[in-house]
Amino acid sequence: MITRATSVVILGGGPGGYEAALVAARLGAGVTVVEQDGLGGAAVLTDCVPSKALISTADYMSDFEVAAGLGVRLQDPEGDEVSDAVAQAETVNRRILQLAAAQSVDIQASLESVGVRVLRGRGRVVDRGTVSVDTADGARTKLRADVLLLATGATPRVLPSAVPDGQRILTWQQIYSLTELPRRIVVIGSGVTGAELAQAYLGLGSEVVLVSSRDRVLPGEDADAATVIEDVFRKRGMEVLSRSRAAGVERTEAGVVVSLVDGRTVEGSHALLAVGSVPQTAGIGLEELGVERSESGHVTVDRVSRTSVAGVYAAGDCTGVLPLASVAAMQGRIAMWHALGDAVAPLSVRGVAANIFTDPEIATVGIGQREADESPDIEVVRLPLARNPRAKMQAITDGFVKLFCRKGYGTVLGGVVVAPKASELIFPVALAVQNRLSVDQVSSTITVYPSLSGSIAEAARQLHQSE
The missing domain is CATH 3.50.50.60 (FAD/NAD(P)-binding domain)
Known part of the structure; x- marks a missing residue:
């Protein structure tokens, strides 16, 4: 707990910003979040939440095709077969935007409930301890900042020869x-x-x-x-x-x-x-302040989110560490724990799971095939998902489970899951990687039968290290 009043100013209200604000407020700091577009930032309003909602809608559409292969057909009251499901784009997009807006409102309520001040506007660093904000109502205000967190995110990269018009x-x-x-x-x-x-x-x-x-x-x-x-x-x-x-x-x-x-x-x-995307780090005073950035414009940070300027931290996509909301949130929390004197451990990405929301999904954690190919000390096994009994029941034909372990020790070093809802299946692999479990410890845990997770246990059994 901090022992004196500390003012924290956070530029950006995405996952890195709002999670940092929650930590700082609970540690007793006076916290102001400056956000131009709305709490949650691009992750909630225009990127992660909306895109995954759109993908989820498409998944429902594909369920009709899978059901047809299982012998299930839609039928109207007169007994005629319904041939096609149709997506109504306007209705789909309206729901997605309402969902994103509701999530943004919930985040703002969470911040305000612990005393965080939210300013709608654009902030610019004037000097080490001062931030100038042009607010949405046309006013300009200055904020004192004992601690400054940059969480300004990134924006879509565009081509000079392909200028977006928002229509076509x-x-x-x-x-x-x-x-x-x-x-x-x-x-x-x-x-x-x-x-x-x-x-x-x-x-x-x-x-x-x-x-x-x-x-x-x-x-x-x-x-x-x-x-x-x-x-x-x-x-x-x-x-x-x-x-x-x-x-x-x-x-x-x-x-x-x-x-x-x-x-x-x-x-x-x-x-x-x-x-791709570009970090939103230009024109906010970082050059004048002397904050070090890479050639790509990303803010350079260490494992506790410090920049090259004392008292200035950074989190999220503006840092280029890993473009994941989960990592941004942890960077923000770590920054506040460090800045405000709480117990803190440096960021470790060893056990960070990532997911690609295609159909099937791709989930990964830890090392990958490239590292395994370069090291004779790493063993790998890959099991096609189509052999799994639950997969057969669900008509799943594409996908696999892949595990990597260290030879001789059996320590789980990483994994890849390609499957429907792989984002859920990767969690036991992430637990194993994060906690340095052995393949024998994973395989000795009894799984439900039948289940897709049974393939993870089976892969671990095949990697058993005999003496």
Whole structure:
């Protein structure tokens, strides 16, 4: 607990900012959060929460197809078979935005309940202890800051030759204004955001063309997992253009034309830009303050979220540590624990689980295949999910469980799960990695039969280290 009154100013109300505010307030500091768009930031309002809600809606659509394969059909009261489920884009997007707004309101209520002051506006660092805020009502106010946390997040990267107009050429933050489902959407970029949203629109009923500049989709992920996802994309009718880099996008009378570097063109009704993000660290006084940033503009931090300037901390996507809401939140908490003198442990990403919300999902934790290939001391086993009895019951044919352990010791070092709801299945693997459990400890824990998690225990059994 702090022993004197301390003023904490937080620029940005996303996961890194609002979780830090909760910690600081409970430790007795006077806390002000400055947020331009609304509590929760992009994660809640335009990114993580909305995109996963859109994907969940698409998942319901795919349930109809799975049910048909199991012998279940929809039928109207007259006994006629209902052939198609249809997504109503305006209704879907309205619900998503209402859900995001409600989450933002809940976060603000949580902050205010512990005495945090919330200022709607844009903040700029004047000097080490002062922040100037241009508020939403047109006023300007100055705040004293004994401790400053930068949690300004990131924004979609755009191409000079593909300027978003919010109607036909869109960033992932603009798609929720659509009142009609895109007839044919060209998704530019096959990283996590591109793959997730391409999957979502395919599931909702759009024709989808995915433009990938690399040899395969999800180039930064486990190669086996990415291959499964690309095969599923193609099997379900998505057109995947590998080794195809977009040169620009132009509006036409009927939609858009995407020009590729090799001279080809792709026509569509809409284009979605998913070519990465840039940190929102320019123009807020960091240069004048002397806060060190990388060439990409990310704020440089250590494992307790300190920047190069004493008393100034940073958390979340503006740091480039890991672009995950869970990591941003932990960075924010650690920053306040450290700044206000509470017990603190440096950030460890060893046990951080990540998930890609495609269908099937890809969940990972710990080391991956690349590290295993480079070390003779790491053993790996991969089990196809189709062999699992619960998977057979649910007509799951795509996916696998992969575990990595250290030879001789059996310590679980990482894992990959490709499956429906892999985000839930990865948790026992994350527990094992975080707590340095052995494969024998994992396999000796009795699982429900039948269950998808049984494949995790079976993989651990196959990695048993005999003496």
